Amino acid sequence: MFLHKNEASTPVFRPDPETSSSRAYMKPLPEGLWTTGICECYGDAYNCLFTGICPCITMGQNSEIINRGEIACRSASLLHLASGVVLFGWIFGSRNRTKLRQHFSLPESPLPDWATHVLCMWCALCQEHRELRTRGADPSLGWEGNLAMWMKDGVTPPIVVPGMIK
Numbered sequence: 015m016f017l018h019k020n021e022a023s024t025p026v027f028r029p030d031p032e033t034s035s036s037r038a039y040m041k042p043l044p045e046g047l048w049t050t051g052i053c054e055c056y057g058d059a060y061n062c063l064f065t066g067i068c069p070c071i072t073m074g075q076n077s078e079i080i081n082r083g084e085i086a087c088r089s090a091s092l093l094h095l096a097s098g099v100v101l102f103g104w105i106f107g108s109r110n111r112t113k114l115r116q117h118f119s120l121p122e123s124p125l126p127d128w129a130t131h132v133l134c135m136w137c138a139l140c141q142e143h144r145e146l147r148t149r150g151a152d153p154s155l156g157w158e159g160n161l162a163m164w165m166k167d168g169v170t171p172p173i174v175v176p177g178m179i180k
Contacts, residue, residue: 046119048141049148052130055140058147065139070095072139073107075153079146080113083157107131107138114142118149 055062065072074091081090090106097103108128115122124130130138146153150169151160 046121048120048123048145050141050144052124052134052137052141054144055137058140058144061143062140065136065143069136069139070098072143072153073103073110075156076114076139076142076146077106077110078157079151079153079160080110080117080142083161087156104128104131104135107135111138111142114145118145120145 050057061072070091071087073094074087074089077085077090077094078087085093094103094106097106105128108126108131111127111131112122114120115127125133143153150164152163155163
């Protein structure tokens with residue numbers, strides 16, 4: 015089954031701003047665009063500072079949501095920490111960024127995913143965290159916590175829209 019172009023570019027879930035616990039982060043979402051720029055860390059100073067001090071925890075929180083709970087926050091954090099020690103953390107980070115873009119039909123910008131994580135991993139992690147928050151997921155709650163929140167709010171969790179097979 016193939017989706018029409020306009021169906022594939024719409025966000026997969028839309029929380030109700032009146033009842034959602036994340037309403038402070040909600041605004042009309044641009045379809046197929048990042049909601050914040052790569053260098054807009056000032057929009058969430060706490061996350062910026064936290065990621066600057068311990069990026070592996072932000073990576074773990076983001077990863078648990080992006081991977082739909084298949085990778086626990088602790089495991090993803092340790093994997094990022096272990097791979098980052100030998101300068102290969104960007105591989106794990108860029109794969110998560112690619113999955114996040116697929117969830118929400120986002121463009122690969124400002125650079126390819128791998129280059130974004132190589133050149134400024136902290137900015138990329140912060141942007142991904144903000145994107146998840148803006149689109150209705152709270153990475154600090156974990157996957158199970160978000161499922162409970164979405165069920166309470168009557169929202170369906172994000173799904174990856176399958177691409178065309180060549």
